[in-house]
Amino acid sequence: MTMALCFNCGHTKFGAICPCPECSVASTGDMDLDIAFSDHRMSVATLGAFGEVVRAIRRVCEDDQLRFWSFIRFVSVNHPEVLGVNMPADQQAECDAVLARASPLPVTIEEAGVALLMREREQRDDSA
Numbered sequence: 001m002t003m004a005l006c007f008n009c010g011h012t013k014f015g016a017i018c019p020c021p022e023c024s025v026a027s028t029g030d031m032d033l034d035i036a037f038s039d040h041r042m043s044v045a046t047l048g049a050f051g052e053v054v055r056a057i058r059r060v061c062e063d064d065q066l067r068f069w070s071f072i073r074f075v076s077v078n079h080p081e082v083l084g085v086n087m088p089a090d091q092q093a094e095c096d097a098v099l100a101r102a103s104p105l106p107v108t109i110e111e112a113g114v115a116l117l118m119r120e121r122e123q124r125d126d127s128a
């Protein structure tokens with residue numbers, strides 16, 4: 001079973017497309033996005049750290065859409081390798097204002113266990 005981030009409340013839930021048990025919001029409808037923030041791509045600890053970012057934004061912003069885009073903005077600025085998004089300048093400014101108020105903690109991305117294991121094996125092959 002997949003562990004995935006709930007973009008609405010920051011809970012780490014079972015199943016990328018299942019409704020969240022905490023807030024009953026289902027997937028974003030964007031499969032790529034749901035998979036990007038699942039344990040297929042990053043460790044469960046990393047999902048938890050992104051969950052804290054969602055919670056930090058929730059504390060300062062009540063608008064669902066703006067909260068969602070602020071999170072996306074946070075990721076695309078700090079972790080362009082996970083997600084890059086182009087949004088209009090005025091929307092960027094709005095999101096940046098939310099992020100400035102939320103001041104979420106930086107996230108260190110750990111890759112999913114499988115990806116990590118593959119790379120360790122490659123490195124071992126190189127040194128042999």
Ligand SMILES: [Zn+2]
Binds near residue numbers: 008009
């Ligand atoms: Zn939720």
